[in-house]
Amino acid sequence: QLHLQESGPGLVKPSETLSLTCSVSGDSISGSNKYWGWIRQSPGKGLEWIGSFFYSGGTYYNPSLKSRGSISVDTSKNQFFLRLTSVTAADTGVYYCVRQTPPLVLTAFDLWGQGARVSVSS
């Protein structure tokens, strides 16, 4: 059964790094003709795309993150990861890992994790 599951700390201190893991079951990150990525949702900014990757292609990020975000993958565990550096309160929200159809300019997010709530606070 297709399933995405986020995990990681629910509380991060300002200026530190937010790290999340997405565990994928029922599909193969390296064998699938899909993109994989991260989206966040907050009351202030609504839904915001963070970034995506295609296993045999490139990784793409939202320019508004100003290079603070990075996505990596561990195909042996069928997991991918998000790191967001120098976080502020504006980074508080629910973070979703997603599967999406290529290419990026026509992409649809066809599978979502349940979401991980992250608060940035001292």
Add this chain to the structure above:
Amino acid sequence: QSVLTQPPSVSEAPGQRVTISCTGNNSNLGVGHDVQWYQQFPGTAPKLLISGDNNRPSGVPDRFSGSKSGTSASLAISGLQPEDEAEYFCQSYDSTLKTVVFGGGTRLTVL
């Protein structure tokens, strides 16, 4: 402020038809980038409802339909049911901003 503009809320009676608009510009909808629509219930993740302007994924009732013309798109829901009460988001890609963009969401109330 979202790149794609949606009305904050709409309401209609059960059994009726409602449309939700999504307005963009010539960097996103106007250059032909696909529009997607998502349905979200409180406390849950969004769910893909319409892709590629007007295509329903398997399992989505044919009461839901999408359309696009120029810099605007619409989601229509016919035969409204109480369980359709949710928030709806549109999504596309912006060539100038070089990013995926979303609408601010529309809360549908079934009276």
